[in-house]
Amino acid sequence: MTALGYYPGCSLSGAAREYDLSLRAVAARLETELREIPDWVCCGATSAHAIDHNAAFCLAADALLKAHRAGLQQVLAPCAMCFSRLATATQELRRNSSLARQVALSLGGEAPRLAQVQAINLLTWLEGFPAGVLEKHVVRPLKGLKVACYYGCLLLRPPRVTGAVQVEAPRKMEAIVARLGAQAVRWSMATECCGAGFSLTDKTVVLRQGRRIYGAARAAGADLMVLACPMCHSNLDMRQSEFAAGEAPLPVLYLTQLIGLAWGLSREELGLRGHFVPVEPEFSAALARG
Amino acid sequence: MPTPKPNSAALPLAELIAQATGTSVLHCYQCGRCAAGCPQNQPGAMEISPTRVMRLLQLEAAFADDPARANEFARRALQSPTPWLCLGCQACTTRCPQGVDIAGAMDVLREQALQRDLAAKDRRSGDIRTFHQQFLAKALRRGRIEELPLILRYKLVRGHWRQDAALGPAMLRRGKLKLKNSHSADTRQVLKAIDDSRRSPRGGP
Ligand code: SF4
Numbered sequence: 001m002t003a004l005g006y007y008p009g010c011s012l013s014g015a016a017r018e019y020d021l022s023l024r025a026v027a028a029r030l031e032t033e034l035r036e037i038p039d040w041v042c043c044g045a046t047s048a049h050a051i052d053h054n055a056a057f058c059l060a061a062d063a064l065l066k067a068h069r070a071g072l073q074q075v076l077a078p079c080a081m082c083f084s085r086l087a088t089a090t091q092e093l094r095r096n097s098s099l100a101r102q103v104a105l106s107l108g109g110e111a112p113r114l115a116q117v118q119a120i121n122l123l124t125w126l127e128g129f130p131a132g133v134l135e136k137h138v139v140r141p142l143k144g145l146k147v148a149c150y151y152g153c154l155l156l157r158p159p160r161v162t163g164a165v166q167v168e169a170p171r172k173m174e175a176i177v178a179r180l181g182a183q184a185v186r187w188s189m190a191t192e193c194c195g196a197g198f199s200l201t202d203k204t205v206v207l208r209q210g211r212r213i214y215g216a217a218r219a220a221g222a223d224l225m226v227l228a229c230p231m232c233h234s235n236l237d238m239r240q241s242e243f244a245a246g247e248a249p250l251p252v253l254y255l256t257q258l259i260g261l262a263w264g265l266s267r268e269e270l271g272l273r274g275h276f277v278p279v280e281p282e283f284s285a286a287l288a289r290g
Numbered sequence: 291m292p293t294p295k296p297n298s299a300a301l302p303l304a305e306l307i308a309q310a311t312g313t314s315v316l317h318c319y320q321c322g323r324c325a326a327g328c329p330q331n332q333p334g335a336m337e338i339s340p341t342r343v344m345r346l347l348q349l350e351a352a353f354a355d356d357p358a359r360a361n362e363f364a365r366r367a368l369q370s371p372t373p374w375l376c377l378g379c380q381a382c383t384t385r386c387p388q389g390v391d392i393a394g395a396m397d398v399l400r401e402q403a404l405q406r407d408l409a410a411k412d413r414r415s416g417d418i419r420t421f422h423q424q425f426l427a428k429a430l431r432r433g434r435i436e437e438l439p440l441i442l443r444y445k446l447v448r449g450h451w452r453q454d455a456a457l458g459p460a461m462l463r464r465g466k467l468k469l470k471n472s473h474s475a476d477t478r479q480v481l482k483a484i485d486d487s488r489r490s491p492r493g494g495p
């Protein structure tokens with residue numbers, strides 16, 4: 001068993017339960033023990049940094065400090081937003097701004113030490129497994145399945161924070177999907193914003209962006225879409241009946257769920273019933289077609 | 291909500307942005323790349339593009355010897371709905387050939403607009419602002435966000451009761467909403483850190 005720090009964030013304990021479930025199921029098979037950061041506090045998401053720089057930094061630094069105290073140098077933050085907030089705070093600590101120094105002191109740590117804690121996202125974690133490891137669990141190869149890999153914004157941008165090398169035409173998720181036997185389609189909207197947190201405040205933006213993303217995935221011949229962000233999932237799954245009313249449903253899965261399907265994990269274990277756009281029968285039909 | 295930082299209103303916005311982001315809007319050469327890739331820079335959304343916002347900030351700095359003019363440019367940036375309509379998608383910051391953190395500048399503009407009581411008054415900007423404020427207040431109070439109470443409180447304050455009325459039950463059925471607040475975390479340590487951080491001015495990059 002390898003131990004890895006785990007920052008689930010609020011979404012994975014609420015609306016994105018299935019992401020947490022499927023991640024835990026996949027981690028167990030990869031012999032990774034997810035060690036939740038004790039008493040972690042919300043990262044503040046978009047709203048904190050949108051209106052209060054100090055609060056945003058302090059919230060994220062608090063998580064880094066708690067990880068450090070628990071002896072966790074690497075922290076998996078499966079939510080792209082949480083990942084972005086933690087990684088941004090690490091950048092500020094590295095920059096050693098006076099805010100960083102002062103907050104570290106106030107939290108009872110030192111900026112350079114806190115800066116050693118590294119937040120990683122789902123893709124970075126998964127691609128760390130050598131060839132053969134993801135593959136050996138596959139019992140239902142996804143041969144012929146056409147998958148649109150959707151990154152959205154914060155897994156990649158800005159590269160100064162995420163460390164991503166290929167930002168405009170990324171291939172990391174495509175590589176993982178290929179290891180399951182599926183075929184990643186080439187399409188134009190992989191890194192376009194889904195409308196983020198505007199679902200409640202200005203839904204027209206989410207519907208407009210969702211429509212464009214859905215349309216591009218369909219045009220590229222995708223059977224389904226995979227992603228690694230609860231916000232993107234909610235916008236593209238829950239809102240799909242509005243921006244693609246009466247059209248062919250495009251199931252939207254967390255990458256961990258697609259991995260689980262290839263590994264033959266049960267629908268319960270993967271939380272597939274929590275979706276608005278049903279995964280079945282589309283998934284089996286697409287596999288049969290392929 | 292944020293207590294004012296000492297003297298922040300006296301500094302030009304470009305300076306506050308440099309402190310917060312470690313990058314300078316003065317390096318912008320108006321190529322328009324940020325605006326070109328911005329998902330919100332389109333009819334019905336942003337009226338002033340991110341590129342033009344950068345120019346306003348430069349003009350404020352350029353007119354340092356003429357405070358009345360400088361102030362006028364700053365106000366135009368601060369009162370614009372643009373920062374509220376910004377999704378924080380980071381496309382601009384990623385693509386700027388001059389290394390300007392435009393998305394980070396939008397953060398500073400929102401914060402300063404609130405502190406100086408200049409934030410855009412239109413309904414949409416107000417909705418977005420209220421949501422951010424309620425979200426942050428809740429994160430700091432309870433340490434965890436749960437969707438249902440957050441949504442209900444937002445709707446209560448902004449009066450959008452009918453929008454998405456059917457979604458609540460559908461989310462409940464899928465286990466995506468919980469009726470009770472069941473999560474919380476101790477926020478005393480983080481609240482103290484925020485408090486301490488406000489006592490001294492933010493230092494340079
Ligand atoms: S991309 Fe950079 S240099 Fe070009 S207009 Fe925008 S801020 Fe200025």
Ligand code: SF4
Nearest residue numbers: 328376377379380382
């Ligand atoms: S971060 Fe904001 S301003 Fe920049 S491209 Fe995205 S929506 Fe536009």
